[in-house]
Amino acid sequence: MSSSPFEIFRRNLKPLMVFLTLLALFSFVVLPALDTYMRRGGGMNSDPVAATFDGVELTHARVSRTTQNHAAVVRFLSELAGETIQRGGVPQTPGFQYDEQSGQIQSLGIDSNPGEEATINTLRFYNEAKKAGFELDDAAIGSWLTRFTDGTVSDSEIIAMLMRSSGNQLGQQHLYEQLRMHLLADLYQRGSLVGLTNGQIPIVTPLGQWENFLKLNQKATVAAYGVLVSEYIDQTDKNPSQSDIKEVYEEGKKRISYPGDQSPLPGFRRPDSAQIEYVAADLQKFIDAEKAKFSEEQLRAEYERRLAGGDFQLPADSDAEASADEAEEMTAEETVTEEPAAAEPTTESTESETTEAEPAESEEAATESEEPAAEESSMIRSADTSVRLVMFQDEEAGDGEPEAAEPESPADEPETPAETETPAETEPATETEADQPAEMQEESTTESDPAETTEPADEPATDEPAAEEMTSEEPAEATTSLELDDEPEPTKPQTFEEVRDQIATEMAIEPARLALDQAVTEANKRMRRYFSERAVHESNVAVGIQKQADAPAKLDLKKMADELGLDYGKTDELVNRVSVDDFAPGASYGLGSGFNRRGPPYGAMMFGAQMQDGSMLPPQPEYSPLRSVDLEAGVSYISWKTDDVTSYVPELDEVRDEVVMFIRKREAAKLAEAAAQKIAATLADGDKTLADVIPEGKKENLIESAGPFSWLEQLGFMQTVISEVPELDAVGEDFMRAVFTTEVGEYAVAPNDPQSVYYVVTPKELQPGIEELREQFRQPQQRFMAQLLGNQDARNIVRGFYESVDKRTGFEMRMTEDE
Known part of the structure; x- marks a missing residue:
């Protein structure tokens, strides 16, 4: 059997290839990621120091972790207070405030605004409280929770609610430590305000x-x-x-x-600044585009449909009012012409007026004893006379010499049998006619038909004289308004030309909003895709997988804006959180949530800032799209930084x-x-x-x-x-x-x-x-x-107290303004 290395390699080729592949993956994937993690804060000594006091160094990791726990405890206490109130109790701990009218919890008794700077201050004053000998053991914390729940929630229920509220991230130990820290820190700080405030109200001489x-x-x-x-x-x-x-x-x-800072103190540190590109969606521009799509036939059809439904109606009494005004002016002129004769009556004229007034009263008495048809005629006559009386009184008031009509005594009134008593609704008008002054009655008799004054009292009255009086004295509209108040006023329709633009706008606004939303969503998607591709490329360059030349092609915002019907703009120079207000998106705000129509201001979102609730807004990374809206102008923006320059101190x-x-x-x-x-x-x-x-x-x-x-x-x-x-x-x-x-x-x-x-x-x-x-x-x-x-003196005392603590403990905040 051969022992050649090549033979051994050939026989073990598959295992070796698997091993080499795994080694390559580890070298090019795991090691770069581990290196990035170590360099970005995962290493032993890579966590920067956020603040120091009394020789203690607070790292960013500790501050961040404590802030997260604080936020979780605040959320839990809010839920626990709500449960307590729902069960009929009221938290009895100092500092808890509840508005019964709005149903809102205003204060929990501990700091309700988590934030990194607030966490640092809480930790250092907690340290001062312990040095001063203040202590709270677990039994005292448990008693505090019992008072907070007013005895309505058991200890086991409290822990179960805590686990559920925090997603099993916090236990009893975390809760007790957070409460101990905040209660003691608050106690130490309130001790410095003894004699200066009464709760939240300053003590002022x-x-x-x-x-x-x-x-x-x-x-x-x-x-x-x-x-x-x-x-x-x-x-x-x-x-x-x-x-x-x-x-x-x-x-x-x-x-x-x-820029524009007028402080008398020197300042040379340069703020965070950036060049900004943006695309803007103007709602009015989209509405105009949609209006241009409608044909004349569509608009007329919509006009006819809405007209049939009762739209586009205007009161038709404008012409009638003009006619009434003209008639009133003419009547006033006639009265003014006749006034000299009535102003200085002779003895003879007075006697004739008295003589003529008597038949009128007799006629009135006869009318009251007639059938319903005669009663209706009397009602019309009385209404007409009332109108003329009002006009007469207005004219007299205009001359500055009003005459009050004195009611006649009951002895002078004609007696009316019970069986022929006038209906209740006609009595006021009849009395008014009977109580007219002599001048009014003379005018009545002279302007009416002469036959009316010579009619026998026992003849039934007809409607013709009343009609003649209405025609001669007042336009028909006046009588109608007196008799038919419950009827709708007459209207006239607006012409198509008058409401054409209104119809087109109302038809266009919904599709315009939809088109605007689609355009903004598409633009935001493309910009976010480029940001992600760029971030992946930079990560690959950092670990040596790619080179700078492999960067994705920059998204052309101007070309995209033209394609989607948006406007394009950019800054010509670097802007900061103050000077950005002079730039188009600077007047916009973030998208609101809940009942708030708008979120943080644009400068705070783009460059980062600490909010009033203690939370921190991080600055936008380069090429990260930011959506904002100017509600007053009706413009939506998507913008990003193209050149980000962090704050620095020049030489x-x-x-x-x-x-x-x-x-x-x-x-x-x-x-x-x-x-x-x-x-x-x-x-x-x-x-x-x-x-x-x-x-x-x-x-x-x-x-x-x-x-x-x-x-x-x-x-x-x-x-x-x-x-x-x-x-x-x-x-x-x-x-x-x-x-x-x-x-x-x-x-x-x-x-x-x-x-x-x-x-x-x-x-x-x-x-x-x-x-x-x-x-x-x-x-x-x-x-x-x-x-x-x-009181300014009291504020100076408080400021001096905090400054003395800072000096005694060697406190130093190392977080930058952006953090």
Whole structure:
């Protein structure tokens, strides 16, 4: 038997090939993946440190794991509280708040906003609480849970609910450790606020409440002259010392500088920035495209269908109202013409009026005793007379001499037998006719048919005189509206031409929305496919399977946009989270969820940010599509970064000019302040005004009257901002303090917020008066609102407490702003 190596290889060819194949797979698949895992955080010493305090290093992995457990416990406690309330109990633990009207849990008694920064703070204050000797054993935690459930949920049920809520990821030990950590950290922090707050309400002295009240309610009108810092830069040293340059540079390295930032503090760190491409779907554009597809026959058919269903109807009384107005004007003119004769009646005319009024009353009495047909005639006559009475009274009121008709005494009224009593509905009209003044009755008799006044009282009345009176006195529409109020008003249809565009828009809007959704979905699918292919390629390049030349062809967004009927755009230069607002998608928001119509703002989603609930939005990776929508404009966007530049600190040589300019502006500000103080000193004796001492050519910097404005404006509950003064440039706290602590007629100097202008300012008027303000302040609601604003001294104490803890423990946050 041959022992040649080749013979051995030939006999064991299959096993060797299997072994070599497995070895190749391990080398080219398993090892690269393991290497990537080790380099990305899976190795022993690859987990970066997020924060340090008291010699403890908190790694990103620990912070992330603790934050996830915190979120799971918050979710579980919310479910447990809901179960407790459903069983008829109410959690009895401190800090729990429940709104019965809305049915919403407002506070759980521990921090309800998980976040990595919140986790770091909780861990370090938990450590401080343990050093201070605070302890909570398992029995105390169990007692806390019993009070939280109000005794309605057993211990075994609590653990079962925890396992179910966390997907079997958390047990009793995890729950107890989370509760212990948060309760002790909260206890330690609340200890620092003893004497400063009462629960959530700040403790403010009566004097502090009065000061807060004045800041909200007292308004000032001022005269101000601005001394511009920019005018003194030429007087500063163009070549500051190297030590000053280095000092300012080191200070500004820690602070990000955004475009348009007016902070007086140096900032040279560059923010995250990127170039952005986008496609946009404009709903109006899709509607117009769908409207163009409809034929004239389709639109007319839809018009006829909807017209038959009662659409496109307008009230037809517009012409009738115009005719009624014309008739009323004509009647008013006739009355005005006849007024001189009625204004100065003679004795003879008065006697004739009395004589003519008697037959009218007799006729009325006769009418009341007739059959139903005669009663109907009386109703029409009474209604018509009522209309004429109203018109008569309006005309008299227009002359400023209204005459009130005095009702006749019962003795003067004709007696009516019980069997011929007038129906109830005719009584008001009959009484009105009987109670008419003499002038009205004269007008009635003269304008009516003469035969009517000479008819015997026992003859039945006919409808003809009433009809004649209606024709001569009032348009037919007036009578109809009085008698047939329950009938629908007459309408007239709109023409096809008037509603053609409306019909086309309403027919197009649904298919337009569908087409827009399809286009956006297709665009998003193509962009996401390219992002995935690119990510796979980069991974293969990292492990040596592919080369850069094998990268997938870049998706042409402009070509895709033209194909799908979308708009295309891109930035011409790098933008950041602030400057992106000037770019088209910058006004859009993320897709809302639940009851929220919109999600986070575009800049926060693209570049990352910490949200108000403590959660963190990670920045978008390069070429990762981001969907957003501008609800007001009706435009949907899909965008991505094409060039992503992370935040960095430039070298000193790169920003030397900025550093030097900051130093020069700082020196120029001192010169401007000195010039402003000199002007204020000149005015101190009160012999001159601002206009008298302003240098030549600086009149445009004088504002004779600005305001009135208050120190603070209230935006919402416990939320205030410095009031804006449109006539002045970005005033801040220093300016407001100078204005409201200076007597009327005296002068003070204060900078604006960015310290680019120093104002010489004098209050011209403070309103309301101090006595009126004191009267308002006596109201309990006013004092309560002033208390909610808190106290600056108290805020300084709290800030100082946290700063002292940071300094004592050597606390250092190593997470970047994006993290």
